[in-house]
Amino acid sequence: MGEKKTTKKKKVPQWASFFPDFIIERDPEKCINCRICVKECSYGAHIWNAKKKELSEDHTKCVGCHRCEAMCPTRAIVIRRNPSEFREHAVWTPWFIKNVYKQADQGGVLLTSTGCAVPFRNYFDHLVLDACQVTNPPIDPLREPMELRTYLGPKPDALEVEIKDGRFRLKEPLPRQIKLEVPIMFAAMSYGAISLHVHQGLARAARDLGTLYNTGEGGLHASLYEYGSNTIVQCASGRFGLHVDYLNAGVAIEIKIGQGAKPGIGGHLPGEKVTEEISKTRMIPVGADAISPAPHHDIYSIEDLRGLIFALKEATEYKKLVFVKIAAVHNVAAIASGIVRAGADVVVIDGLKGGTGAAPTMFRDYIGIPIELAVAAVDQRLREEGIRNRASLVASGGIRSSADVIKLIALGADAVYIGTPALIACGCTMCQHCFTGKCPWGIATNNPELIKRLPPEVAYEKIYNLVHGWAHEMKEMLGAMGLNSIESLRANRDKLRAVGLTETEMKILGVKHAGE
Amino acid sequence: MEFLRGLSKDISGCGLSGVIHRKGELIPGEIIIKSICCQEERGNGLGAGFAAYGIYPDLADYYALHVMADHRKALEDVEELLAHRTYITHEEPIPTRRTPGIEDPPLFKRYFVKPKYEGEARELCADTEDEDDYMVSLVMEINTKIDGAYVISSGKNMGAFKGVGFPHQIAEFFRIEEYKAYIWTAHNRFPTNTPGWWGGAHPFTILDWSIVHNGEISSYGTNRRYLEMFGYHCTLLTDTEVVAYLLDLLIRRHRLPVEVACLALAPPFWEEIDRMPEEERELCTAVRAVYGGAMLNGPFAILFAYNGGLVGLNDRVKLRPLVAAEKGDLVYMASEEAAIRAICPDPDRVWAPKAGEPVIVELEPGVIPNQRSYLRGQGKRTEASVCRYPG
Ligand code: SF4
Ligand code: SF4
Numbered sequence: 071m072g073e074k075k076t077t078k079k080k081k082v083p084q085w086a087s088f089f090p091d092f093i094i095e096r097d098p099e100k101c102i103n104c105r106i107c108v109k110e111c112s113y114g115a116h117i118w119n120a121k122k123k124e125l126s127e128d129h130t131k132c133v134g135c136h137r138c139e140a141m142c143p144t145r146a147i148v149i150r151r152n153p154s155e156f157r158e159h160a161v162w163t164p165w166f167i168k169n170v171y172k173q174a175d176q177g178g179v180l181l182t183s184t185g186c187a188v189p190f191r192n193y194f195d196h197l198v199l200d201a202c203q204v205t206n207p208p209i210d211p212l213r214e215p216m217e218l219r220t221y222l223g224p225k226p227d228a229l230e231v232e233i234k235d236g237r238f239r240l241k242e243p244l245p246r247q248i249k250l251e252v253p254i255m256f257a258a259m260s261y262g263a264i265s266l267h268v269h270q271g272l273a274r275a276a277r278d279l280g281t282l283y284n285t286g287e288g289g290l291h292a293s294l295y296e297y298g299s300n301t302i303v304q305c306a307s308g309r310f311g312l313h314v315d316y317l318n319a320g321v322a323i324e325i326k327i328g329q330g331a332k333p334g335i336g337g338h339l340p341g342e343k344v345t346e347e348i349s350k351t352r353m354i355p356v357g358a359d360a361i362s363p364a365p366h367h368d369i370y371s372i373e374d375l376r377g378l379i380f381a382l383k384e385a386t387e388y389k390k391l392v393f394v395k396i397a398a399v400h401n402v403a404a405i406a407s408g409i410v411r412a413g414a415d416v417v418v419i420d421g422l423k424g425g426t427g428a429a430p431t432m433f434r435d436y437i438g439i440p441i442e443l444a445v446a447a448v449d450q451r452l453r454e455e456g457i458r459n460r461a462s463l464v465a466s467g468g469i470r471s472s473a474d475v476i477k478l479i480a481l482g483a484d485a486v487y488i489g490t491p492a493l494i495a496c497g498c499t500m501c502q503h504c505f506t507g508k509c510p511w512g513i514a515t516n517n518p519e520l521i522k523r524l525p526p527e528v529a530y531e532k533i534y535n536l537v538h539g540w541a542h543e544m545k546e547m548l549g550a551m552g553l554n555s556i557e558s559l560r561a562n563r564d565k566l567r568a569v570g571l572t573e574t575e576m577k578i579l580g581v582k583h584a585g586e
Numbered sequence: 587m588e589f590l591r592g593l594s595k596d597i598s599g600c601g602l603s604g605v606i607h608r609k610g611e612l613i614p615g616e617i618i619i620k621s622i623c624c625q626e627e628r629g630n631g632l633g634a635g636f637a638a639y640g641i642y643p644d645l646a647d648y649y650a651l652h653v654m655a656d657h658r659k660a661l662e663d664v665e666e667l668l669a670h671r672t673y674i675t676h677e678e679p680i681p682t683r684r685t686p687g688i689e690d691p692p693l694f695k696r697y698f699v700k701p702k703y704e705g706e707a708r709e710l711c712a713d714t715e716d717e718d719d720y721m722v723s724l725v726m727e728i729n730t731k732i733d734g735a736y737v738i739s740s741g742k743n744m745g746a747f748k749g750v751g752f753p754h755q756i757a758e759f760f761r762i763e764e765y766k767a768y769i770w771t772a773h774n775r776f777p778t779n780t781p782g783w784w785g786g787a788h789p790f791t792i793l794d795w796s797i798v799h800n801g802e803i804s805s806y807g808t809n810r811r812y813l814e815m816f817g818y819h820c821t822l823l824t825d826t827e828v829v830a831y832l833l834d835l836l837i838r839r840h841r842l843p844v845e846v847a848c849l850a851l852a853p854p855f856w857e858e859i860d861r862m863p864e865e866e867r868e869l870c871t872a873v874r875a876v877y878g879g880a881m882l883n884g885p886f887a888i889l890f891a892y893n894g895g896l897v898g899l900n901d902r903v904k905l906r907p908l909v910a911a912e913k914g915d916l917v918y919m920a921s922e923e924a925a926i927r928a929i930c931p932d933p934d935r936v937w938a939p940k941a942g943e944p945v946i947v948e949l950e951p952g953v954i955p956n957q958r959s960y961l962r963g964q965g966k967r968t969e970a971s972v973c974r975y976p977g
Contacts, residue, residue, distance in 0.1 A: 206802040206885050207905060214903060215855045221875040227816075228840035229876050231869070238846055239865055244872045453815050459876075480807075552804035552885075554903065557878030564807030 085171035089164075090129035093152045094138070100146035101125065107138040107147060112508040112520060135501035137510035169431070180431035183504035183514070184490060185331055185423040185468060188435045192423075193442035193575070194474045198584060200565045201550040209554050211545035217555040218541060220485050222462040223247035223391055224415050246415075248321055248391055250485055251280025252541045253556060254475060256533075257420075257466050257487035258304050258326065258395070260286030262339045262348045262360065263427035263504070264514050265521040266293075268496060271529025273297035279537050284487070287326060287337055287362060289351040290316050302393065305382065307336050308362030310352040314385060322416070323382050324393035325375070327366070330424025330441070330467040332433040333397030336362030340428075343507045345516050376412040383413075391415040398422060398444035398467065399437075403451035410452060410461045417461050418487065419444050423468025425490040427514055428505035441467040442481060446579045449482025449561055472540035476547050481579065482561040495536040496529050600788075600800035601628030601774035602908075603920040604889040605929070606896040610953030611915070612640060612766035617929050619762055622753040622772035624928040625921060628800075631687075633775030633787035634756040635748025637739070637796035637891060638767035646743040646955040648675055648698035649721050649793075654784060655693045656734035663732045665697075671724055672699035680747070685759040688751050692784050696745065718793055718838060722818075725792060729821040736785045736821070741794025742956050743893060748773075748787035756787075768954065769891045773798035790830045792818075793838070794893045794958070799826040800921060801886030801906045812879030826888075832880050833890055837960050844897060844960040848944035850877035852902045889919055894958040895948035904941035911936040917947045 094115060103125060107116040115131040116138060118124075132149065139147045156164050169180055202208040209216065223246055230241035256272045263286065270293065276283040277300045284302040285294075289311015294301070301320035305312055317323055328334065339348075339360035349356040369375050379392045394409045395418035396402070406417050421441025426434065445465045452458040465478045466487035475486050494500065497511045504514030512523030544556075553559055567584040568576050576583060603621040607613055618636060642650050651668075655661040668674055680694035701720040703711050711717065725737045739746035744767075747760040753774045757763065773788035789796040803809065803825035810820045810828055816839070818831040829851075836847040850873050853859075859870045874881070885905030890897050898919040900908050911918045911926045911933035918926040923936060939945045948961050 202804070206804060209903075215857055217856055219856050221871075225876045227876075229842065229846075229872055231842060231846050234865075237866070238843065238869055240869050240872050243868065244875060247875060453811065456815055458815060552802070553883045555878075555881065555883060557874070558805035558808050558881055558883035560808055560878065561811050562805060562807035563811075 082175075084175045086168060086175050087130045089154065089168060089171070090132065090152050091168075092132040092134040093129050093150050094127040094132055095148045095150055096125065096127065097146045097148075100144040102144055102146075104143060106141055106143065110137050110141045110510060112137075112510045112515075112517070113506075133501045133503040133506075134499075135503070135510050136499050181428060181505050182431045182434055183425070183427055183429070183502045184434075184500060185425040186435050186438075187502070190422070190440065191575075192468070193440055193571075193579065194468070194470070194477055196569050196571050196575075197442070197477050197566045197579075197581065198569055199473070199476065199480075199547060199551065200567070202552040206552045208552060209549035211542070211549045214549070214554060216545040216549055218252045218544060220250045220253040220556060221247040222250065222416050222464070222484060224461055225459045227459055246389070246391060248282065249280070250282065252537060252544075253281075253479065253485035254279075254537055254540060255281050255302070255464070255485060255487050256283035256492055257424075257489035258284040258286040258302075258324065258329075259427070259489055259493075260288030260304075260310075260337070260339070261291055261351055262286075262288040262343055262516065263337075264493070265512060265516060265524065266291055266347065267521055267524050267526040268493070268513055268529050269294060270526035271496065271531075271533050272492065273300065274526070274530040275533040275537065276300040278534055279541075281537070282321065284324060285320070288339070288348070288360075289353065290319055291347065291351050295319055305378075306362050307364070307366040308360060310354065310360055310362075313353075317382065317386050317390070320390065322391040322393055323386065324395055324418065325366075325378060325382070325414075326395045327369070327375075328397035328399075328420070329395070329426060330397045330420035330422055330438050331426030332429040333399050333438045335364045335430070335433060338362070338428055340505075340507060343516050345518075348516060372408045372412055375409065379413045393418050393464070395420060397424075397437075398439045398441055400439065402439065402444045403447040406448040406463075407451055407455055407457065410457050414461055416464055416484075417448070418464040418466065419448060420487075421445075421465070421467030424466055425493075426504075441465050441469075441478065443575075443578050445478055445481045445483050446563075450580060453561075472543035473547065475540065476544055476559065477566060479556065479559050480562050480565050482563075484560065491536060492533050495532040496524055497532075600776050600798075601625030601921045601925065602772070602798050602800050602887060602889050603918075603925050604769070604771040604798070604891065604896055604898070605916060605918050606769045606891075606947050606949070608915040608917065608947065608950055610640070610768045610949050612768055613770060613916075615757070615762040615765045615767070615770070618770035618772045619754065619757045621918075621920060621925045621929045622774055623757075624925045625774055626752060626754075628776060628921060629752060629774035630776045631750075631752045631755075633748070633750055633773070634753040635746060635773050635775075635787045635789050635798070636757070636760070636762055637744065637746045637769075637771045637789040637791065637798070638762075638765050639744040639769035639794075639891060639893060640767045640954060641745055641765045642698070642743050643955070645676060645698045648700055649717075649740055649742055650745050651697045651699060651725075651737055652680060652739040652745050652747070653695050653697065653728075654736045654738050655695070658693070660732055660734035661693055661695060664728055664735045667724075667728065667732070668697055668699060670702070672697075672702050674699050681761050681764070682759050683761055685751070685755050687755050688749070688759050691749060691759065721793060722834065726817070726819055730819050738785070739789075739791040739796065741791065741796075741893065743954070744794050744796070746789045746791050746796055748789060749784045750787060768949065769896050771796060771798045771889050771891050771896070786824045788826055790824070790826045792830045792834050795830050795833050795890060796892075797826055797829045797833070797888055797890045799829060799886060799888045801888075801901065802884050803828065803882055803886060804884030805882060808879055809882065829882065829888060829890065832882075833892075836877070836880060844895070844946055845944065846873065847960075848897070848899055848942075848946075849873050850880050851882045852899055852942035852944075853877075853881060854942065855902065887921065892958055892960070893954065893956055895946065895960065897947070898939060898945040900939060900941050900943070902942040907938075909936065909938055910945045917945075919945060
């Protein structure tokens, strides 16, 4: 590519700034000039003119996070979609036009956050669940026990039992397992990508719910070591903050090969987000970009993965389970089978809709396959190969409700990871600008002023409540299906029916059409 | 007003009955017919069946294949396969009689066979336990590959007789009163989620396992896919089939004691497990973690039998009835006490087994040929009511 030639003299117009996405509407009748909005907007979209004693707005800066609207004491602000319209065109929607403007203005890669925003078919919304009527009784979870407990880890195909003192005993103890009281874990979100407060909230919620949270690739802050028995530590290609105490800090180590939001590339934490605390935790200089390479440079093949799995097991004296996380890509079933054979205890599949703090828009939106299809294919493949018991299967990417969790388990997952729902529980409004590091809700930021907006106790309470509510809903749904234990739902695709799917889709999902 | 009869009846579920003589003495067929017919209201004429143990004493070393076929061609295909894969020592139609109300029955034939191994396998496998596995895969092959043919039982010295009709009709059709057995089980069916079809009637069997079942297995999808990993394929369009295969897998192949297998099928709740002493907790946790796919969820009462024992089991919250009774060497189990009292008016003891607690009754050691014993708890080999744990 040749060097770009620009004429520095004239001011070049910035097309993107002509057409803001949102309009900030301020009701002058209600506004009392308190200037809270100016303080709240970390993007500088509200401007106070001290001379004129007047508020004004720079719509182009607004990302639509709705913080100012929520904080305005007189409810004087409304954030609206910019009503200005381009001439309609089915192919050239404003999204594509504006993206071209942005790149024409700046060059470079389009960046975004959260998960895939393209309305590909959402299989969750084409699957319905069963319930008992007459021939067998639904079970009421308020009156009868209803069990969600799940054990993750490799299981033998058969048990051996012996008689000791007239009682049955296990001949060999079971390989190491992790007990989850609810099969919902918190997905890897690194300290750095999200604030320390959110991490603290996740850790505490995981402990009180009897489940696990995942440190992500940014190391483990000193204040979180006490939650070790509810922690999965991640080992990603950047190896940030990785030392033997870290590996030993949790109950499991997750090797991150890829993530659903951006399969095939590594993470990128911009230098602005690398504060003093983060630099200590990640073991990198303050202000330095933390860039994880696309591959692990010690894993160029499946044998190398095996090498790393066992290196980690050796380093932790076989006391920790090793998870391997991959993005759901075309060949996911064969890859998952290879991972199980390489010795992973748990395989994590992250689907197309999985979220992220920062990803190139093209990756977020167009790379990878939906988790529903991936889980169905992987579970089926591992069964056909007779190795399904050798590892547990964790699914993630695009879960929005307890029904989505139930559906993934019925398709074959042992447990799920949620990320985005936990952040929305903390107040995230899905503005998709986490990559800026300026999250006005204090979630995806390390700015010391901004993180104060979400104290750890609040994060804890909201996340705890969410999962508690989901767990209750899952029990209700199980009871309605006449099941009193989650293992009887696992891979029970008879409990699902498709509405409006094609033959091929139903074949992959292993479900019948409604009415069949 | 005929159509109103079916609608105004407010009954559902199935009826079960079973009886075992612990010394292996033979019980005439009339007894079980009387007991199951007493529970006529528990069925709707869409299925009934019997399993009998000890009925082929002269051919006790051969696998008795009861084959049901929709047409002659299916039977011919079965015979061709059997000629390749087994030594057939004897074959005959299963005796039946014309019975009012039974129209268009399928064809029934029985074959007494031994596996025919090829080449080196003969030395290695003939007369070993592998013969059972051989027969399982042969049965799977017939059921899945031969259109219109189903093996309805395949054990030694036992057989299943079943079809669409009320129990008295099926008994008459198969001339059940002409057989004598040391274990009988019987079933009266009220089909709900599966069609009324001869192959769908109970008992379900594989090798000498036979199951009669009242209930609906809500975990069917999980159980079916679990069994597929071990080479069992469900073809009979009903959920009970999985129970037969689960027992075969857990008890015969994985060699779990029958008590532990029952623990896997109807395990205690975690609440209860958490309160157990450590070693017991470890066992139960391992059983649940490893055999989660084998857990039967949903309301059920089942009776299962094998060459040597009869077991009654309820689901973990007891959503279907099961009553047991004993009188001398005879032990009875049925859906209703009335069905027991119809054939044993003054039992020594009558009790209702608790949720998830199996009643396991085995024959005294060495009273029949090819006797199997799966009860591995000490000193409890022949006792009537065994709790979930021995001792
Ligand atoms: S970015 Fe957020 S806080 Fe700022 S103006 Fe827009 S909605 Fe309000
Ligand atoms: S975490 Fe913050 S920046 Fe990211 S989408 Fe949510 S509100 Fe926006």
